[in-house]
Amino acid sequence: xxxxxxxxxxxxxxxxxxxxxxxxSITTRFPPEPNxxxxxxxxxxxxxxxxxxxxxxxxTCNLRFDDTNPSKENTExxxxxxxxIKWLGFNWDEREYFASDYFEKLYGFxxxxxxxxxxxxxxxxxxxxxxxxGTLTHPGNDSPYRSRSVQENIALLKEMRAGKxxxxxxxxxxxxxxxxxxxxxxxxxxYRILDTPHHRTGNTWPIYPMxxxxxxxxxxxxxxxxxxxxxxxxxxxxxxDWFINELKVFKSRQIEFGKIxxxxxxxxxxxxxxxxxxxxxxxxNDPRMPxxxxxxxxxxxxHSIREFCQRVSITRRWNTAEIELxxxxxxxxxxxxxxxxxxxxxPLKLVIENYPENQVEYLEASNxxxxxxxxxxxxxxxxxxxxxxxxxxxxxxKRFFRLTPGREVRLRYGYFITCKEVIKDPVTNDIMEIRCxxxxxxxxxxxxxxxxxxxxxxxxxANHAIDAEVRLYERLCLDPEPxxxxxxxxxxxLNPNSxxxxxxxxxxxxxxxxxxxxxxxxxxxxxxxLDSEDSKDKDNxxxxxxxxxxxxxxxxxxxx
RNA sequence: UGGGGAUUCGUCUAGCGGUAGGACAACAGACUCUGAAUCUGUAAGCAUAGGUUCGAUUCCUAUAUCCCCAGCCA
Numbered sequence: 174x175x176x177x178x179x180x181x182x183x184x185x186x187x188x189x190x191x192x193x194x195x196x197x198s199i200t201t202r203f204p205p206e207p208n209x210x211x212x213x214x215x216x217x218x219x220x221x222x223x224x225x226x227x228x229x230x231x232x233t234c235n236l237r238f239d240d241t242n243p244s245k246e247n248t249e250x251x252x253x254x255x256x257x258i259k260w261l262g263f264n265w266d267e268r269e270y271f272a273s274d275y276f277e278k279l280y281g282f283x284x285x286x287x288x289x290x291x292x293x294x295x296x297x298x299x300x301x302x303x304x305x306x307g308t309l310t311h312p313g314n315d316s317p318y319r320s321r322s323v324q325e326n327i328a329l330l331k332e333m334r335a336g337k338x339x340x341x342x343x344x345x346x347x348x349x350x351x352x353x354x355x356x357x358x359x360x361x362x363x364y365r366i367l368d369t370p371h372h373r374t375g376n377t378w379p380i381y382p383m384x385x386x387x388x389x390x391x392x393x394x395x396x397x398x399x400x401x402x403x404x405x406x407x408x409x410x411x412x413x414d415w416f417i418n419e420l421k422v423f424k425s426r427q428i429e430f431g432k433i434x435x436x437x438x439x440x441x442x443x444x445x446x447x448x449x450x451x452x453x454x455x456x457x458n459d460p461r462m463p464x465x466x467x468x469x470x471x472x473x474x475x476h477s478i479r480e481f482c483q484r485v486s487i488t489r490r491w492n493t494a495e496i497e498l499x500x501x502x503x504x505x506x507x508x509x510x511x512x513x514x515x516x517x518x519x520p521l522k523l524v525i526e527n528y529p530e531n532q533v534e535y536l537e538a539s540n541x542x543x544x545x546x547x548x549x550x551x552x553x554x555x556x557x558x559x560x561x562x563x564x565x566x567x568x569x570x571k572r573f574f575r576l577t578p579g580r581e582v583r584l585r586y587g588y589f590i591t592c593k594e595v596i597k598d599p600v601t602n603d604i605m606e607i608r609c610x611x612x613x614x615x616x617x618x619x620x621x622x623x624x625x626x627x628x629x630x631x632x633x634x635a636n637h638a639i640d641a642e643v644r645l646y647e648r649l650c651l652d653p654e655p656x657x658x659x660x661x662x663x664x665x666x667l668n669p670n671s672x673x674x675x676x677x678x679x680x681x682x683x684x685x686x687x688x689x690x691x692x693x694x695x696x697x698x699x700x701x702x703l704d705s706e707d708s709k710d711k712d713n714x715x716x717x718x719x720x721x722x723x724x725x726x727x728x729x730x731x732x733x
Numbered sequence: 734u735g736g737g738g739a740u741u742c743g744u745c746u747a748g749c750g751g752u753a754g755g756a757c758a759a760c761a762g763a764c765u766c767u768g769a770a771u772c773u774g775u776a777a778g779c780a781u782a783g784g785u786u787c788g789a790u791u792c793c794u795a796u797a798u799c800c801c802c803a804g805c806c807a
Contacts, residue, residue, distance in 0.1 A: 180747095206807055242806060299805060308803055310735045344805055354736040356803055365805035384807045405801050408737055429738090436744080442807095484756065485745060491800060495744050498757045508770060543770070574768070583766060618766050629766045653744095697767045726768045 179224060181487040183428055187225055187232070187399060199232035200397045201225050203258070203265075204388065206239045207250035207372075209442045210457040210464040211257045213478065213499070217433045220482040222401055223263035235395055236265040240273045241387045243371035251372075253457070257465035261475045272382075272391050273373045279382050280334065282390055282420055283345060283363060287326045291419050292363060293319055294329040295346045302344070305351070306359050312352035313359045319348065333366055336379040340366045347386070349415065357412045361385055389413040392425035400427045404489065433485055434493040436653040438463040439666070444657055453664060458706070460717050461649045461671050471646060472692055472702035472719030474510070477503040496648060500720050507700045507719070511692040512540045512547060515585060515631045516680045516716075518643055518698065520559035522606040522635065525590060528556040533634070536617065538586040541694075552681050554587055557635040559679045561697075564630040565607055567595055572729070574627035576607070583629040585696060589615040631696050638679035641714035644704065645673040678716075685711065698722065 190196045201222040205211065211219070226234035236258065240246050258265070272279075286292035295302065295316045307313030321329075333343055345364040353359055363386040370376050389412075392400045400413075407429045417424055434440055439448070440463060448454045448462070457464055460471035468478065480502040485494045515538070535551035564575040576582050581591040594608035614621050618629070647670055655666035687693060689705040699721035708715040 204807090208807080239807065245806075302805075303803075306803060308735085312735090313803090341805070356736080359803085362805055367805085381805095383805075388807080404738065406807090408802055410737095431739085433745095486747095488739095488746075490739060490745090492745065495757065498745070501757060504769090513767080542767085572768090585766065587766095626766090628768075631767075694767085694769085697769070699769095722767075722769050724768070729768090 179228065179483060181221075181430075182489070183221065183399070183401060183430060183487055184225060184228075186428065187229065190398070191229070191231070196398050197231065199225065199229055199399060200235065200395065201232070201399050201401060202235040202237050202392065202395060202397050204237045204239045204391075204402075205254050206242070206246065207248070207254060208242070208245040209250060209446055210253050210462075210466055212440055212442075212445065212462075212464045213435050213438075213468065213481075214433050214440050214463075216261065216465060216478050217482045217485065217487070218401070218403075219258055219261060219263060220479055221430070221487055223258075223265075225399075227263070233268060234263075234265060235268040235270055235397065237270040237272065237391060237395065239384070239388060239391075240271050240371070240373065241382050241384060243367065243369045243381065246372055248372050253466060257469075260469060261465065261478065270391075270395065271373060272387050273371060275387070275391050275394055276374060276378055276382070278394060279387055279390060282416075282422075283330065283382075283386075284327065285420060286347065286363075287330065287345075288323055289419065290323065290348065292326070292345055292347050293321050294326050294333070294343050295319070295360075296343050299341060302362075306356065307351070309356070315351050316346070316360065319360070330364075333364070333380050334378075338366055340368055342366065345380075347412075347415070349412075355408055355411060357385065357409050358415070361412060385409055385412050386416060389416050389425065389427070390420070390422070392427075393417055393420075393423045396423050397425045400425045402427060402429055403432045404429045404491065405432075429489070430487045431490045431492055433482075434491075435463060435496055435499065436493055437496045437648040437650050437655075439649065439655060439657055439663075441657070444663060447663055451663070453667065460644070460646050460704075463649065470705055471717055472507075472700060473503060474506050474692065477506040480506065493654060495653070503720050504700070504723070507692045507694065508543055511694040511700055513538070513542070513694045513696050514681050514684050515552060515633055516641075516643075516678060516684065516695040516698065516701075517559045517561050517631065517633050517638075518645075518675050518678045518695075519562040520677070520679045521562045521565055521604065523558045523560050523590075523609060523632070524606060525556050525558070525609050525611045526593065527610045530556055532556065533637075534616075536586050550683055552586065552683070553634045553637040554584075555634045555636055558584070558632045559635055559638060560584075560607070560630055560632050565592075565604070567604065570730075575630055576628075581612075581626050583615070583618055583626045584632050585629050586618055587616075587632065588612060588618070589620060589626060631698075633679045633681050635679075637682050639682055639685055639714070641678050641680050641684070641716055643675040643678040643701070643716045643718065645675065645718045647671050647673075680714075680716075684714070687714070687716075692719065694722075 203222045223234045226232045295318045305314045344362045346360045349358045351359045364380045410427050413427045458466035458470050481499045534554045537549050541547035569577045588611040590609040590611045596606040651668045687703045689703040700719040701716045704715040704717050
């Protein structure tokens, strides 16, 4: 899979442009607005833009923050975005830009357009502008201010820049065509007055450029050859080209592709912001969030996210990838990388009656059976163990292979044991303890006489186990495509069981040395990792379940 | 009802006039010291209707369905 070559219609265009000599080198850009954290949908765009740069010797990708709306943007987001892109494994070297770096140049472009008679200051209020824009089916009306003289426009714009006018009193508009069937061409606003300080330019600018004006010209300033964006900007392309053509500047080319959605989650920035602000999650990096930082904290590997983006590919279609594909990419990667460990989430005491009291043996276990170079470790074994509650049933259903009264099973890397007795609480009738015997000849897990057992279960030594908190995460939404249309209560689409906290899991002692960022497979349970936020103290271990192992037993159970 | 875009197995995707292929998911089986992994197999698709052609998923014409656009957001 790793050596599969990326191919899609955009990479085809890039290749052709290089082959035909249209461009000697290629420049793309990833243009986030720093008003939130990056999510899995952005990862697709990052992989596309930075991927093209990586794949072509003569290509580079700029990181440019589209910071033209100071009321929503801040440096926390800038820093988080940079960290996420780096973590995904991409780099932009010194090519870190901000649209706000170009405010002076952009202002110059605006003046040029006025001088050409292609822009004017409109003094209608917001309401009037909206009314005169017309509708989808009816053309708009020209503004009464549309024919102001060049001198007057220049003077007004200077005053706007000097802070002499109130927000909302004037805007600068391109003079295009109020009857265009494309609403974007009906004299789009280029500048508005805002008295909000900007996170980088402070109070130096009382006016801020709008996206359509700023974005394409920023591309042009950077000599971006291929400006890749999502389909909803297709209607904006005539405007993108209009600014570039009127100003006779470097011709960047905008190419649109379909956005990628993910099932069982929410991806719009507006709703993610709401989850954070309403404390429906613990923050932008809550492990349930589809953000890069949330996924990182959950235990996703960068490689698996990049693999996912590659497999979903880039087309002009609107698509929703199933989360199962993402999880497959994750498991595939973690299966190769994760060290194994034994951990019991819901402990059930098990006593081996014929095992000597006070004896401790250290049994060898493979760190990763999928990887011979991963080495082995030793796990303490003793008379009293914990096993998983789910691994014992007094009256089992058909096809239950685990421990039941009278049955022999294998303890992973340990011995064969046979259940002799079940001890229950006399009052509640709850199972308190299982009494077993072991076969000393099966040390390490194999019987010299060649007899087989139907199952192998995991365990930890009661006296040696360490305690930990384990957080079992599930998908954010139960519905594959949650309905979050306006007016819907966001909370109602959230999975009420997206987090189950286990306070006293019992882990094999080697897990004491875990470090965050390293995946671990708790055998037979799933992939876990140390929580990067709440596990800083070695005496207070917190593990997150990244993803469970596939479980065909659970599946047959639930389908019955 | 204006403009723009999309439509291939459940999902994602290949196809560029000549047997519709892959991945994930599903199902069945083999194997197994993880009911994992691995392996094998099964089922499943060209939105519809016309036309052009020896031959159409591919070209043409309609139709249908879905998505985007009326921010001084990006």
